[in-house]
Each structure stands twice: as structure tokens, then as C-alpha cells.
Amino acid sequence: MESDSEYHIYLTSAAVAVGCVCATYYFTKTKNRLRDAVEAFHYLNINVVTTEDVCDDVISELWRRCNTHRALGFDCEWVTENGRRQPVALVQLSSYDGYCGLFRLCCLKKIPESLKNLLEDETIYKVGVAAADDGRYLSQDYSVELKSTLDVRHIAELCGYQTGGLAVLSADLLGVVLDKSWRQFEAESLARCGGLSRLRYGDIAFVQLKDIKPNKEAMALNKRYPNATRTKPLYHNCFLQAPDGELLCTCDNKKALWYVEKELADIVKEDPLTVRLRFEPAGRSVGDVGRYYQMTKENKCVVCGASNSYIRKNVVPREYRKYFPEIMKDHSSHDVLLLCTQCHQKSNIRDQLIREKLARVCSAPLASHTAGKYLEDQICKKIRSAARALLYQSRKHVLPKARVEELEEILLQYYPECTEITEELLREASEVDVVYPNEDYETHGLKVVEYFLVRPGGLLRLEELWREHFLTSMTPKYMPDLWSVKHNEERLKVKWNEGRLSERDLESIGVNNW
DSSP states (O other): OOOHHHHHHHHHHGGGOBOHHHHHHHHHHHTTSOEEHHHHTTTOEEEEEOSHHHHHHHHHHHHHHTTTTOEEEEEEEOOEETTEEOOOOEEEEEOTBSEEEEEEHHHHSSOOHHHHHHHTOTTSEEEESSHHHHHHHHHHHHOOOOOSEEEHHHHHHHTTOOOOOHHHHIIIIIOEEOOTTSOOOOOOOHHHHTTOOOBOBTBOOOOOOOSOOOOHHHHHHSOOOTTTOBOSOSOOOEEEEOTTSOEEEEEOHHHHHHHHHTTSEEEEETTTTEEEESSOOSOOOOHHHHHHHHSOOOSSOTTTOOOSOBEEEESSOHHHHTTSOHHHHTTGGGGEEEEOHHHHHHHHHHHHHHHHHHHHHTTOOOGGGSOOSEEEOHHHHHHHHHHHHHHHHHHHOOSOHHHHHHHHHHHHHHOTTOSSOOHHHHHHHHTOOOEEEOTTOOOHHHHHHHHHHTSTTHHHHHHHHHHHHHHHHHOOSSOOTTOOTTHHHHHHHHHHHTTOOOHHHHHHTTOOOO
16 A cells, blocks of 8 residues: 555445445444444455456455355446546455455556456446446446446335435445545445346346345335326226217226317216217127226225325336237237336336346347447547547647657558648547447347247237236236236137137237137
8 A cells, every 4th residue: 555545545445345244233233323434344355456466366366255145346436637537547346255456457557357357257246336337437448348237226225225325325234434535435235135137226127136125114205216106096997988888998088088079979977987989999898808998997006005106017018018019019008007116116126037037048138238239349439539639639738749649640550541640630530430230239129029929829928928927926916807817818819709800910929820
């Protein structure tokens, strides 16, 4: 360590490495007394890495220590000069028992192969705050594709705690006060995170939940999805009738009044609003399938019965349904249910289990495990960065002469026909397109749909699989009467028997005949 002050900073930064035992100990022992980071984390074993040989040794030790929990604390640091982010200068990794590696990339000048292999290993979770964002910078600066990241704010949110910054998490969970003037390494119970999958904080929660027991009182006070919750009813339970008065279905006010405004129907009753069509509909209600749409529905969570606020849950996620043929998208309200905010989040979390299973069975990797729809040309990116730096230099004169010459040489190698660097050349190079389509990219949802199309049961089986998953994973107590796992199959069979479905329609959903 260069100084006591620098040691103090490193010590606080390395506080990411507390595991379940340590977290529990500090939380229970210090909940009535806040301590500073130096006092709390005096036991940490901190290793500053500035050479490749030392890097290999530290990585080897981290591999050994994370063999059981398969998780490491993770963070990156960089500086910003004149409003521009500089390359990542420090990577911080720490095991649950307090072994910390601080890899000073500003000294190493690159990411050694041993460190790269660990960062790209999918079986080791990298736990931190905004870890996925740090991974993006590592990719941009060093072409390292960070795998299996986890944002600890999801853990805090699931357990009902505040999800503010690191300082809030540290004070609430560990009873430790961090100096807010320093960027810190996160602390969290890694043993409790071991079964969680990668996602960015702010995304819909696609995480696998294992043995996390939420703080129910805190969850009741903490409002989830403030922009998505509904306090107004989803189901208005208006009635739509055929011309002879036979009930066709229930619907909302907007749909019922649309028929009236278009002079396609008349109001026959105000309360409850009942509208009678002036034309014969394509089909009437038949069997339990038809009766399902005739029934009134309650505005409450189908899992727990809460009725104060709720969110619509798509039982069959849109990422699959959007590839279904139109005949399967009709009457999709059957798979739209109401969940309270807590149950909605739990359901989304547990959905990741079946997504991962589908990814394996259908050879359809999830987006987080594959290259994106677009790729970056690293050479063009280097050219563009050099040109932009030189353009900025021409206005501000902030680069050393040696650096200017280095950047100019990069451009001249790319433009061999040029003998000098002109402003016109710089402007052209600064606009070089660095992104190009990934020809091998295929979405997870499309590949899953294509897989089921040629399997017995076709897309109907994919629907049923998701419905079965919802019932088994959430055990809802207040499902609408006549809600059926085989609803679409029963509905389409009615249309087939009435002659309103063709063999071509059956082929589009992967069914040969009925």
C-alpha cells in the first residue's frame, strides 16, 4: 500500500466480500450501533495486484475460495476527465470470506488471461451494484464479456429492504457506515445469492429465487412498480348481447360504448351496462369455453386475493406469444390475470426457471448469454475514438504531443492513402460506423416457437406448459371459474367443428388434424 490513506480507501472498497455468516453476524450484533467500515471489516485479506504473476496467484486463490458458493463480490472503478469516462482502471473481486483482489489495470495495462477467464466464467456470479453496467465498460475497454452478473439491489428489494445506494444497504444490512465520498465495493450475503441469475437492476425481474425469505412488513410498506400498478378496476363486467338477447361475453366500458358510438349496438341497460349488437356475431358462446367469457371477474390478485392495487400478468409471456399466428392471439384475455405487486414480482422471478429450461431444451440461449442483435467492430471503434480525441484536442489542446502522434499513427494506418491528418479526415473518421448486424443473432422466443411448431401438440403445448407452470409455481387461490390449461385447444376445436377453421390454420399452430 502506498499510504495509510490509500489503505483506508482500499479497505472500504473491498467490503464486498461478506458472506451469509458474516452478514448475519454484523446485522444482529450491530443493529443498534453503526460502525465505520475500517472497524467492521478489519479482518479482510486485501491483495493489490499490479503484475501479471501476482494476478495469477490471486485469481487462483479466488477460484479456490468461491468453489462452494460460486459467487464473488465485484466492482469496477474509473475516472472521468473533462466529462469523458476513461478506461476502467480498477477491478475489485472478493470472496465471501473476505479475500479481496484489487486489480490495478492502470498498472497492468491490460486484463491478464487468468482474470479474463474468471470474469467470463458463467458458473461464478459477480455480485455488485450495477454490475452489468460495469461489465459493459469492460467490454468496451478490454473486450471482456462479463458473464453471470447480479445486482444486489434486487436481493434487497425482494427481502423488503430499501434499495438506495451502497451506503443504505450497508447501514441497513450490516450496521456499517461507509464514507459517501468514496465509491465502494458492495457487501451482501453471497450464500443467499448463489442461485440467482443475471439481470440488470431496473429490468423486469428475471431471477431465479432460492431460499430468500422476504421481510413481509417491509414489503407491505414498500410500493413496487409505481408506474405499472392499477388502482382502477380492470374488469368493468359490462355485458355484450347478440341481437336476440343471448349473452355473448362480458367486456369493459370502452369496448361496449365503441359499438354504440359506431351505431353497431344499442344500450339496453345502464347498470350494469348492457349493450345489444345490431348484427349477428361470427360465433356464439359454446361449452365451458364460451361460458368463461360470459362470467363476471373480480378485481383482485388471483394468488393472494389482495384488491388494493394490481398488475396485469401475461401467463404466456409476450416474447413467445408475439410469434404466434393470429388465430391463437384472438381472445388472449384468458391468459391475462391480475396479481398484486408482490405476487407479480414473485411470479416473474419464478418464470426464469422455465425460461432457462426452454433455453436448454430448444437450443435457444437467453439474450443475456448470447451476443446481441448488433456487434461492435473494435477496429472501427478504435479509429473513431482516435479521431474524436484529436478533434477535441484541436479545440482544447489537452493531449500530450506523444499521445497526439500515437493517435495520428492509428488513423494513418487505417487511411494509408492519406499522408497527413486534416480536419476533413478527422470528421470523416469520427463518424465511422462501429456497429453492424449480428447475422447469427436469433431471439430466444422465436427459436422456442419454431421448436414447438414441429413437435406434437405444436404451439398449444407451449401455451399449456406456461399455464401449468403458473399454477404450480404460484398456487393461486382465486383463479376465475372455468379457467383452463387447455383453453385455446378447446376454443379452436369449437371453431373447427363449426367450419370456421381451415387445415392451413391448423398447420400454422403445428397441429396436423383433429
